[in-house]
Amino acid sequence: MGIETENKEIEIGIRENxxxxxxxxxxDVVIGYSEGxxxxxxxxxxxxxxxxxxxxxxxxxCYINIARYxxxxxxxxxxxEGNSLKIGIVAKGCVGRAVNILATEKQVxxxxxxxxxxNCNGNVNRSRIDLEIGEKEILEILxxxxxxxxxxxxxxxxxxxxEYINELxxxxxxxxxxxxxxxxxxxxxxxESIHDEFADVAEFETxxxxxxxxxxxxxxxPCTLCYSCRQACPVCYCNLCFVxxxxxxxxxxxxxxxxxxxxxxxxxxxxxxxxxxxxxxSSVCPVGIDLNIITRKLEExxxxxxxxxxxLSAETVPPMMDFSMDDEEEFMLEED
Amino acid sequence: xxxxxVEEKKVDEKWEPKIVAxxxxxxxxxxADLAGVSRIQYPPNIRIVRVPCxxxxxxxxxxxxxxxxxxxxxxxxxxPGDCHYISGNLVARRRFAILHELLEFFGIEPGRVNFMWAxxxxxxxxxxxxxxxxxxxxxxxxxxxxxxxxx
Numbered sequence: 001m002g003i004e005t006e007n008k009e010i011e012i013g014i015r016e017n018x019x020x021x022x023x024x025x026x027x028d029v030v031i032g033y034s035e036g037x038x039x040x041x042x043x044x045x046x047x048x049x050x051x052x053x054x055x056x057x058x059x060x061x062c063y064i065n066i067a068r069y070x071x072x073x074x075x076x077x078x079x080x081e082g083n084s085l086k087i088g089i090v091a092k093g094c095v096g097r098a099v100n101i102l103a104t105e106k107q108v109x110x111x112x113x114x115x116x117x118x119n120c121n122g123n124v125n126r127s128r129i130d131l132e133i134g135e136k137e138i139l140e141i142l143x144x145x146x147x148x149x150x151x152x153x154x155x156x157x158x159x160x161x162x163e164y165i166n167e168l169x170x171x172x173x174x175x176x177x178x179x180x181x182x183x184x185x186x187x188x189x190x191x192e193s194i195h196d197e198f199a200d201v202a203e204f205e206t207x208x209x210x211x212x213x214x215x216x217x218x219x220x221x222p223c224t225l226c227y228s229c230r231q232a233c234p235v236c237y238c239n240l241c242f243v244x245x246x247x248x249x250x251x252x253x254x255x256x257x258x259x260x261x262x263x264x265x266x267x268x269x270x271x272x273x274x275x276x277x278x279x280x281x282s283s284v285c286p287v288g289i290d291l292n293i294i295t296r297k298l299e300e301x302x303x304x305x306x307x308x309x310x311x312l313s314a315e316t317v318p319p320m321m322d323f324s325m326d327d328e329e330e331f332m333l334e335e336d
Numbered sequence: 337x338x339x340x341x342v343e344e345k346k347v348d349e350k351w352e353p354k355i356v357a358x359x360x361x362x363x364x365x366x367x368a369d370l371a372g373v374s375r376i377q378y379p380p381n382i383r384i385v386r387v388p389c390x391x392x393x394x395x396x397x398x399x400x401x402x403x404x405x406x407x408x409x410x411x412x413x414x415x416p417g418d419c420h421y422i423s424g425n426l427v428a429r430r431r432f433a434i435l436h437e438l439l440e441f442f443g444i445e446p447g448r449v450n451f452m453w454a455x456x457x458x459x460x461x462x463x464x465x466x467x468x469x470x471x472x473x474x475x476x477x478x479x480x481x482x483x484x485x486x487x
Contacts, residue, residue, distance in 0.1 A: 205441075213443030213481060242396065250396045251403075258484050262399055265442055269395055272434045294441075301437050306430075320434075323426035325416060331436045333452040333465050 002145040003060070003121060003161050010058045010118045014090055017116045017186045018053045021088045027114050029077060031069060032090035033062040039138045039150075040126050044069065046076055056090065060143055063123045063166070063283035065276070066090065067098035067234040071107035084112045092120035094278030096177020096188075097311025098234035101274055104314055104321075107237060117177045117188035122161075122169035123279070124148060127288035129164060133157065167292045168279040171200065178312055196309075198300045204293055216261065222287040223260045225253070229281035229291060230267065235274045242266060268294045273302040273319045276311045353407035353473040357382040357466075358397060360390045360425070363414035363455045370459035378463035379470040382410060389413065391424030395435050398449055402482040408448050408473035410466070415453045425453070444481060447472040 014032065021027045034045035034055045042062045045055055066089060069077065077085055089095060096115055102108045124141075133150060140151040148159040173196055176189050207215065227243070230236045243251055243263055251266075252259040275298050282291045302308045305328060306319035359365040365386050371378060387393055390413025398409045411432065413425040432451045440446045450469045454462040 209440075209443045209445055211443070212441065216442050250400060252484070256484070258403055258482060261442065261482075262403065265438060266395065266399065269435060269438055272438075297438070297441050301434055305433060320430060323423055323430055325426065327426070327429055328433065329416075329429060331433060331446075331451060333450050333468055335461060335464050336468075 003143050004145060006121050007058055007060065007143065010121070011056070013118055013186055014056050014058060014116055015053045018047060018056060018088060018090070019050055021114055021116070021185065022047070022050045022053065026086065027088035028085040030056070030088035030090070030116070031066050031077075032056040032116075033058065033064070033066070035059075036061060039141050040124070040129065058090075058118070060122060060124050060148075060161075060165075061126070061141070062092070063126065063280060064232065065095055065098055065234040065278040065280040067095045067102060068232065068280075070099065070113070070234075071102050071237040072239075073108075084109065086112055086114070088114045088116055091115035091117050091177040091184075093172065093174035093176050094120075094276045094311075095234075096184075097174060097276035098278065099177070100311040100314045101235055101276060101318070102237075104316070104318060105235075105274075110314055115177045115184045115188065117184050117186040119175045119187050120169075120172075121175075122165040122172070123283070124161075125164050125166045126283055127285065127290070129159060131288060132159075166279045166283065167200075167290070168277050168282075168295065171196070171296070172277070174309075174312070196299070196303065198296065198303075200293065201296050201300045204297075217257060219289060220260050220264055221257065223255070223264070223289055224287065225255055225260060225263060226286060228284045228286060232280040232284040233271075234276065234278065234280070235271065236267075242270075264291070264294065268298060271295075272298050273306070273308060274310055275299065351478065353381050353470060353478075354405075355382045355408040355410055355470060355473055356401045356406045357384045357410040357412065358387050358390070358393045359384055360392075360413040360420075361386055361388050362420040363418065363453075364390075364412035364462065366456035367412075367454040367458050367462040370456065371463045372459075374459045376459055376463040378466045381470045381473075382466055389419065389421050389424035390428040391419075391421065393428060395431065398435065399482070402444075402448065402479060403484050405479065405483045407476075407479045408450065408469065410450045410452070410469050412452045412454050412462075412465075415455055418455060445476050447476050448479065 018030045030047040032045055033042045035057055036042045044066050047053055073084055077087055079085055103110045136152050138150055138152055142149045146161045148161055148164055150157045176187050178189050251262050275295055277295055302319055308319050393411050401409050419425045452465045
């Protein structure tokens with residue numbers, strides 16, 4: 001079955017479920033994805049009326065994690081008194097995970113949320129396609145059979161789909177949300193254990209310290225500290241981010257390499273055990289920095305140390321909110 | 337800070353690391369005190385900052401120290417289970433574990449940032465571990481990766 005037909009099926013499923021939820025008054029609004037205004041993108045949309053559900057789409061360009069709009073809650077999702085409306089959310093696997101994380105952190109109330117689940121089939125790696133297309137203008141993007149066809153004024157280029165999806169989608173194990181039955185409609189799975197091999201991280205780890213530093217330096221060099229990655233991240237919801245604190249100023253705001261690396265290092269640290277591996281940060285990066293390897297490393301650390309995969313359930317306490325007497329402490333200095 | 341740079345350049349073989357040590361008020365700081373009172377010799381490379389608990393040590397402190405030009409960071413707290421605030425050091429331990437792995441992942445030498453436990457009765461242990469940490473940082477040489485140019 002081609003990607004095309006899969007997408008159509010998913011789209012129909014989403015629309016049917018959204019329509020059902022709205023007509024039965026189970027939800028007041030549905031957040032989902034709609035056709036983007038420019039090629040290679042999609043736009044989040046808030047649906048309030050049944051007849052608008054046909055605006056919802058699924059086209060492998062829905063790279064934004066729409067759980068971002070739940071914490072802090074957008075004004076559009078509140079009633080006149082500022083209370084949360086009943087929200088339906090079109091949830092691919094990582095959106096479901098983010099909702100669960102937000103629920104464990106008491107940022108959302110799962111009672112107000114219905115997830116419209118489906119089996120996500122991955123997202124196109126925009127920055128990679130952008131890079132290969134170069135300066136040419138993209139007018140249209142189509143997915144036919146298992147190819148991504150990018151069309152311009154008088155040119156056309158073909159990319160194999162399996163190769164040109166996000167790196168994180170390639171290794172993704174959580175294709176659909178795993179939520180309790182009450183909060184989930186459509187295809188939702190119970191995901192008890194996830195087997196992840198982390199071969200990519202292991203490969204990176206074979207490098208020497210100098211090589212790693214050189215790699216990180218080169219990768220982060222173009223960063224302009226625009227904080228797009230932070231804004232797109234579904235679990236970065238602090239009122240005052242550490243980089244914005246000015247009493248005291250912890251870190252410089254220049255684009256000097258030290259400041260850039262520190263921003264990414266501390267942001268990664270804050271995401272330990274919380275990152276849901278949606279890849280939104282890399283997808284929105286205007287200079288195309290690939291942060292996936294850091295994301296993967298975080299997943300590996302919490303899996304290895306605390307046997308935890310973020311966002312699989314709203315009940316498990318995340319490792320950084322917890323402690324235990326018998327944690328590993330091999331990194332501590334000890335007398336010989 | 338400028339003086340330090342000049343000094344380093346002049347006497348390279350005589351270079352001594354400067355290490356900032358965050359010691360918890362209840363165990364390690366008292367441990368350091370005991371080491372001093374007992375006349376136990378340990379390297380003078382550490383500069384001590386007293387913090388209420390190892391759980392108070394924000395990772396920013398560690399990173400900020402490195403950008404400000406310290407060659408190493410040492411963090412010491414009560415042994416697990418002995419924390420004055422019951423679980424501060426257990427929370428800190430998880431944080432340090434992740435920070436330690438991330439620093440290594442980013443290619444910072446893992447020996448730059450050291451963690452240890454020392455109780456108020458362990459002056460001897462405190463001195464030994466400070467010696468060990470100083471030797472580790474000495475072998476790594478001056479901190480150049482994170483240091484800001486103006487420091």
